[in-house]
Amino acid sequence: MSQAVNRMKKFLNDPENVVDEMLEGLLLAHPNQLKSVRSDNRALVRAGGPTNGKVAIATGGGSGHLPLFLGYVGPGMLDGVAVGNIFASPSARQMLDVTRAINSGAGVLYIYGNYGGDVMNFDMAAELAEMEDIRVETVVATDDVASMPKGNEAGRRGVAGMFYLYKLAGAKAEQMATLDEVKRIAEKANANVRTMGVALTPCILPAVGHPTFTIGEGEMEIGMGIHGEPGIHRGTIETAEEVAKSLVSTILQDLPIEAGNDVSVLINGLGATPLEELYVVYRSVHQLLAEKGIRVYRPYIGEFATSMEMAGLSVSILKLDDELRELLDAPFQTPFHVQQS
Amino acid sequence: MRETLVFEDVQAVLQEVGKRMDENKDFLCQLDGALGDGDIGLTMSNGFRAVNDHLIATAESDIGKALMSAALEMGEAVASTMGTLMSSALFRAGKAIQGKTELAPDEVILLFQAIVQGLKERGKANVGDKTILDSLVPAVEAMQKARGEGKSLVETMLAASEAADKGAKETIDMQSLHGRAARYLERSIGHQDPGAAVGALFVKGFSDGITAAMLR
Numbered sequence: 001m002s003q004a005v006n007r008m009k010k011f012l013n014d015p016e017n018v019v020d021e022m023l024e025g026l027l028l029a030h031p032n033q034l035k036s037v038r039s040d041n042r043a044l045v046r047a048g049g050p051t052n053g054k055v056a057i058a059t060g061g062g063s064g065h066l067p068l069f070l071g072y073v074g075p076g077m078l079d080g081v082a083v084g085n086i087f088a089s090p091s092a093r094q095m096l097d098v099t100r101a102i103n104s105g106a107g108v109l110y111i112y113g114n115y116g117g118d119v120m121n122f123d124m125a126a127e128l129a130e131m132e133d134i135r136v137e138t139v140v141a142t143d144d145v146a147s148m149p150k151g152n153e154a155g156r157r158g159v160a161g162m163f164y165l166y167k168l169a170g171a172k173a174e175q176m177a178t179l180d181e182v183k184r185i186a187e188k189a190n191a192n193v194r195t196m197g198v199a200l201t202p203c204i205l206p207a208v209g210h211p212t213f214t215i216g217e218g219e220m221e222i223g224m225g226i227h228g229e230p231g232i233h234r235g236t237i238e239t240a241e242e243v244a245k246s247l248v249s250t251i252l253q254d255l256p257i258e259a260g261n262d263v264s265v266l267i268n269g270l271g272a273t274p275l276e277e278l279y280v281v282y283r284s285v286h287q288l289l290a291e292k293g294i295r296v297y298r299p300y301i302g303e304f305a306t307s308m309e310m311a312g313l314s315v316s317i318l319k320l321d322d323e324l325r326e327l328l329d330a331p332f333q334t335p336f337h338v339q340q341s
Numbered sequence: 342m343r344e345t346l347v348f349e350d351v352q353a354v355l356q357e358v359g360k361r362m363d364e365n366k367d368f369l370c371q372l373d374g375a376l377g378d379g380d381i382g383l384t385m386s387n388g389f390r391a392v393n394d395h396l397i398a399t400a401e402s403d404i405g406k407a408l409m410s411a412a413l414e415m416g417e418a419v420a421s422t423m424g425t426l427m428s429s430a431l432f433r434a435g436k437a438i439q440g441k442t443e444l445a446p447d448e449v450i451l452l453f454q455a456i457v458q459g460l461k462e463r464g465k466a467n468v469g470d471k472t473i474l475d476s477l478v479p480a481v482e483a484m485q486k487a488r489g490e491g492k493s494l495v496e497t498m499l500a501a502s503e504a505a506d507k508g509a510k511e512t513i514d515m516q517s518l519h520g521r522a523a524r525y526l527e528r529s530i531g532h533q534d535p536g537a538a539v540g541a542l543f544v545k546g547f548s549d550g551i552t553a554a555m556l557r
Contacts, residue, residue, distance in 0.1 A: 092413065121416070
């Protein structure tokens with residue numbers, strides 16, 4: 001097959017060094033926001049932290065998804081992140097180093113996606129932290145509807161909807177709430193957010209250099225994971241409106257939302273889809289929800305959880321109540337996003 | 342013959358485990374190639390090298406503490422699922438024998454029980470799922486039986502190693518029910534589970550290492 005030699009064009013030096021060089025670049029660009037607490041830069045925390053008496057929130061996961069995970073460290077959001085190699089979990093010790101650096105005595109909440117390696121390492125890090133008398137609680141994001149059928153929600157992956165867990169728990173922690181309260185908010189956010197994604201092209205691991213699978217010419221795959229995990233339906237590419245309809249209806253079947261309810265919508269580009277297309281899709285999502293009497297309170301449109309050069313997008317819908325709406329309004333600032341209020 | 346292991350014996354035993362992983366690197370990768378991404382031999386070889394480098398360099402005299410920090414070194418060296426599981430299991434083993442500067446036979450069994458418990462909790466798998474537990478659980482059962490019959494540590498470990506080997510081979514006829522291999526469904530039948538093979542080599546390394554140490 002001649003396609004095997006069709007290597008992807010990428011801006012790289014040595015593909016083996018992509019994560020290290022990315023981290024060095026990020027630290028050089030944002031010295032007032034991020035600080036490294038390990039010589040290998042695999043544990044990053046807020047510059048100027050920890051905040052006295054504030055519950056600290058840590059996340060972590062593999063690289064290759066910017067701004068997930070390390071792009072959410074900052075005021076109003078997270079306190080620290082453990083960084084893994086491309087699509088690989090960080091180690092338990094990297095997580096422990098983050099935990100130690102951000103703990104100010106009020107305890108630490110771990111929020112991360114539901115992936116085997118991350119779960120094992122965060123569980124182990126929690127065990128290690130507890131041996132040092134640091135109280136740790138965990139909330140695992142499971143927003144991806146396509147990854148497991150209804151009834152098996154706990155087995156679902158965490159994808160772009162994780163943004164809301166970070167945002168709402170981060171806002172709560174900033175109010176100096178207790179660890180139990182911050183955890184409750186993260187769990188509440190997780191229970192009220194659903195995501196559906198669609199991909200047009202695969203992603204490419206820098207060290208591999210070519211796609212490990214293909215999506216046919218003129219095809220799209222609904223429900224594909226952010227590491228290229230198989231989706232639930234592969235078919236002929238549809239219009240933006242049809243795609244929006246399919247994603248929104250699947251979400252609303254899974255998470256019923258009544259007329260009169262407010263929601264926040266997050267349209268997330270997977271890396272190679274322009275903002276123009278995201279707004280075209282948002283237009284349809286907005287219309288579909290409006291037809292059902294559902295008001296979009298605060299939409300987020302952009303890149304929140306990517307998969308390198310994968311073309312595609314995901315739609316997340318967060319069901320709001322007064323408590324969540326107030327937390328959503330709180331300001332935050334990270335190297336990638338700023339919300340004034 | 343001696344019946345307890347001192348720190349140097351534990352070092353020698355884990356060297357033996359590392360040697361088994363090195364010798365079987367290609368075999369393990371081959372097994373993993375059929376059911377996973379084919380790197381388990383490399384991760385176990387590199388992982389136990391990290392463990393052994395630490396155990397040689399450490400100034401710690403507490404066997405449990407030394408094992409706990411060696412386990413963390415493994416976790417840093419190999420971030421794969423099996424690397425993380427093994428790191429986590431060894432950490433639990435160290436925790437279980439914390440404070441000991443030598444290990445009596447029952448403490449060796451305790452160490453293995455902690456490994457099994459750690460793997461069950463961390464990996465959330467059970468016996469019969471076609472995982473490392475299918476070689477380690479029979480090994481622990483054989484150890485307990487042999488001790489109950491008043492066998493020596495060397496005989497106990499020999500029985501454990503035979504049971505682990507048998508358990509690993511029995512995974513050939515099983516269907517993978519856990520982790521990435523479970524995606525192969527019934528196509529996983531006919532292939533030996535690479536994790537179970539790692540478990541058998543681990544027990545074999547312990548048995549050989551303990552036999553050599555006790556005869557020294």
